[in-house]
Amino acid sequence: MIHFFGDPQTKIFAVQTKQPLSEEATEKLVWLFGNQPSLGRASIDAFFIGPRAAMITPWSTNATEITQNMGISGIIRIEEFQASTQEDQKFDPMLSQKYNALTQDIFKVDLRPEGVKDITDIAAYNVQEGLALNDEEVSYLEQLSEKLGRPLTDSEVFGFSQVNSEHCRHKIFNGTFVIDGKEKPSSLFKLIRKTSEENPNTIVSAYKDNVAFVKGPVVTQFAPLRADLPDFYTEEPFESVLSLKAETHNFPTTVEPFNGAATGSGGEIRDRLAGGKGSLPLAGTAVYMTSYPRLAKDRSWENGMKEREWLYQTPLDILIKASNGASDFG
Incomplete structure (x- = not known):
């Protein structure tokens, strides 16, 4: 059951509950939402922009916990929906979606997981999904498939690509280098550590x-x-x-700048808090490097390379949203 509070012309609070709200609980929610009235309607026929049904927002988690502390029981989820128009497309599709109306089904997720896929051509699947497996890794997986007597599944191949990636395994930095037929005594990581060992x-x-x-x-x-x-x-x-620590969060910040930068900032804080017996973060900085934004036509240097369609977010979106995310968390 979903109850609506607020003004359909500006903003609506949607409250999902296990059972009907009592009069006392309704009064408390009206106060909590800044004296926004309960609309007493099962649906609102207008355009709104709000969170995706499958993604419970951090705001919702906090709001729900507040209602529990207020003695209101049975609330499952609370979300905000901003009034919009049919033409409005100014929202982040990674986090939000446009609703033609607010109904009792706005939080309904009717998705079924896909079945397990057998991967018979690992090399082709590697290219198709952009897993960045090298020839040796593809060969290893093919031999493993033969040893097991069955094709590997999509989750197995994808999982291997993640846990055996350079990010997780540091294969290059910890690997043995053979240059001009001679094996080098130190890996890249050993050379990096050598600076602090000698000085x-x-x-x-x-x-x-x-x-x-x-x-x-x-x-x-x-x-x-x-x-x-x-x-x-x-x-x-x-x-x-x-301590002075740097944290890169490139791909997450490219896909969803606000939360990507926020969790990057949070990871940097986490690492310092967990160092030794613990520490206190005092200050944080953020640096952003993007492609040319191409916001004006009088920037001749931006014409040095052909403009491509942005896959996820524009440079301007990244700079604004990531800055907000990093400062909001850190």
Whole structure:
């Protein structure tokens, strides 16, 4: 059951519940939504833009938890829908969709999983799905298929492409290099680590966590004398340890800039929090590199290469949404 609150001309709050709302619960929701009235209608015949049915938003999760803390039970999901027009296409199709009307089926997901597919031509499937498997990996999977006596499934081939990728396995950086017929004694990773081994300087920890630490200055901490009880604040000097970490989140930010940049920022914060015995993030920066935006015709340097159709988001979309996402989280 879905209940609608708000103004059909501007914004609607859709509340999905397990059972009818009591009068008390309705009054609480009216207050929660900024005195937006309950419409008492099963549907609203107008155009709206809102979240995709299959994607419960973080906002919905927070809103639902708030209602639980208010003593309102039985609420499954709450989402916002902005009034729109038939011509309006200014929304992110990765996250939102346009509704011709708000009905009792707006949260209904009627999708069935596809059946398991047997992959008989792994090389062709690799090209078709863009899995970036090299010839050795394709050969390995073909031999594995023969050994098992059956074709590999699509999920098995796709899963292998992920867990055995350079991102996860670091095959190139940890691999053995043979140049001009001579095997090199060090991998790329060993060469990178060698710099800190020969010149540790002020390094405290490196290549042990997802973040490295160096010695910092002696700073004064203003904190309670004891952390387990209410106590007076005191000033205590301590030897600080600093970290400066970079996090790349290229493809997620290209596909969905706001959440891609937000989770990239969150991953960077997570890695520092988990370093050693834990640390406190103090500041964050974000750098964006995109293709030419081609917003004006008087930029001759942008004509050096042929313009291509944007597959996911335009450079302008990336710069605006990613900036909002990174700053919103970090």
